[in-house]
Amino acid sequence: MEMIIGGAYQGKTEYAKKEYPDLIWGEGSSLSREELFAAEGVLNFHEFIRREIKAGREVSDLAEALIRKNPKVVLVSQEVGYGVVPIDAFDRKYREAVGRVCTRLAAYSHKVTRVACGIGMVIKND
Amino acid sequence: MLILVTGGSGSGKSAFAEDRVLSLGEAKRIYIATMHPFDQESFKRIERHRKMRAGKGFDTVECYTGLKDVKISEDSVVLLECMSNLTANEMFEENGAHQKTVEEILAGVQRLKETARHVVIVTNEIFSDGVTFEEEMNIYLKYLGEINQAVAKMADEAVEVVYGIPVYLKKMDNNK
Numbered sequence: 007m008e009m010i011i012g013g014a015y016q017g018k019t020e021y022a023k024k025e026y027p028d029l030i031w032g033e034g035s036s037l038s039r040e041e042l043f044a045a046e047g048v049l050n051f052h053e054f055i056r057r058e059i060k061a062g063r064e065v066s067d068l069a070e071a072l073i074r075k076n077p078k079v080v081l082v083s084q085e086v087g088y089g090v091v092p093i094d095a096f097d098r099k100y101r102e103a104v105g106r107v108c109t110r111l112a113a114y115s116h117k118v119t120r121v122a123c124g125i126g127m128v129i130k131n132d
Numbered sequence: 133m134l135i136l137v138t139g140g141s142g143s144g145k146s147a148f149a150e151d152r153v154l155s156l157g158e159a160k161r162i163y164i165a166t167m168h169p170f171d172q173e174s175f176k177r178i179e180r181h182r183k184m185r186a187g188k189g190f191d192t193v194e195c196y197t198g199l200k201d202v203k204i205s206e207d208s209v210v211l212l213e214c215m216s217n218l219t220a221n222e223m224f225e226e227n228g229a230h231q232k233t234v235e236e237i238l239a240g241v242q243r244l245k246e247t248a249r250h251v252v253i254v255t256n257e258i259f260s261d262g263v264t265f266e267e268e269m270n271i272y273l274k275y276l277g278e279i280n281q282a283v284a285k286m287a288d289e290a291v292e293v294v295y296g297i298p299v300y301l302k303k304m305d306n307n308k
Contacts, residue, residue, distance in 0.1 A: 009295075011295065085140065087142055088140040088141075088259070089258055102142040104142065111295075112297055113295075118295065120294060129294055
């Protein structure tokens with residue numbers, strides 16, 4: 007598994023597509039759980055988490071399920087949770103869930119790259 | 133040794149900080165808890181952290197304000213969590229330091245550093261939303277930003293935790 011993370015509008019998608027020009031990318035804002043488990047690469051993975059929470063589905067098992075069913079996937083996800091704790095309860099839950107899921111996935115991933123200003127910085131490479 | 137651990141929400145900074153304390157060897161471990169519980173969510177949060185710490189041999193000391201008055205023995209390894217709560221408490225609680233928040237907290241950190249064998253301080257990256265907040269929130273961000281900078285300067289090591297991965301901002305060997 008591999009992760010490409012970073013803030014919004016930092017060129018993560020472009021970076022990912024450049025790194026992996028032959029990969030077929032799924033879109034986190036529209037794919038189903040089954041499609042996620044079958045995807046080669048996923049863009050906007052955080053949007054998938056948001057949709058699951060919004061639909062009232064539990065995400066605490068998501069990381070383990072993904073590791074089991076799709077251990078070679080490349081995930082592109084926005085880093086959230088770098089601002090003041092939001093007043094809205096859903097926003098608080100969402101940003102923390104993204105963090106927990108991605109922390110588990112990053113521990114499993116052999117490579118994690120953080121993109122800022124379009125530049126990728128490899129922060130883990132086992 | 134003084135170590136500053138920072139990171140965003142859900143970044144795994146607490147787990148990292150606890151592991152760092154354990155890596156410093158056998159010692160009397162003191163956990164300075166700063167979160168003043170006020171609702172269901174904060175009780176749940178505290179419970180989650182308690183479970184994480186269970187079995188790691190920490191004695192918990194609550195400190196909502198007045199860090200410099202916390203009793204610490206000389207042979208202890210201290211984990212303070214979290215600077216963002218402590219700063220808010222000093223600013224907004226009745227018996228807090230209010231306009232003297234930064235000085236009060238830094239005096240407390242200085243005392244911890246002088247007293248304990250090792251100190252690990254967890255803080256919070258809450259500075260990157262780019263939204264204009266109300267005045268009070270801006271003052272809070274300014275105070276916490278000043279505290280983080282000053283503690284990083286005093287620290288032997290400063291590390292940002294990104295999804296559980298340590299990204300070192302300052303390390304022992306390039307210490308001045």
